[in-house]
Amino acid sequence: MDVIEKAVGVLMHDGLVIYPTDTLYGLGADAFSDEAIVRVYEAKKRPVSMPISIAVADFDMLAAVAHVPAGSDCFLKTFLPGPVTVILPARNCIPEILTGGTGMIGIRMPAHDTAQRLIEAFDSPLTATSANLHGARDPQTPDQCTVPHEFLIDGGRLPGTASTVVDLVEGTILRPGAEVDTIIAFLKNHG
Secondary structure, eight states: OOHHHHHHHHHTTTOOEEEEOSSSEEEEOBTTOHHHHHHHHHHHTOOTTSOOOEEOSSHHHHHHHBOOOTTOHHHHHHHOSEEEEEEEEBOTTSOHHHHTTSSEEEEEEOOOHHHHHHHHHHTSOEEOEESSOTTSOOOOSGGGOOSOOSEEOOOOSOOOOOOEEEETTTTEEEEOOTTHHHHHHHHHHHO
């Protein structure tokens, strides 16, 4: 059994898996399981009023969990997969706890082979919050992943810059991070 199969087995039982992405280590759980999501909040000691992003494998999975506003396709095709979190209106299938009651969901499509393989094998979105205690240093290496978990996929040292968070409804950057200058230029030229 390879690491992806083991990780999927953990996820199928509402377990927590730490996985590498193109930015940081993520704390993955079944994004459709209320029990698994509560475990993520508890593990991170994160206030439940704060939304948690999810990771998807492809554009079909993205369209299944969020409403994509007209005119957003160009941005999505340019920057995903990549180190960007897009904020979009959540579909009804998304548990409200993940949106923090906002009706919006943050979505990552990591440009990292292991993350892609994991999401594809699980065949469902995973939580995509960083694998650290709320407010602690972003985890770049496995030993910096300070949250309780059942399984960790070691991806070595990761870039360590958080994703840039972009509200695609408003066309604004909520958190600058990786590739922010390229994203700002794109938004100015396509605004």
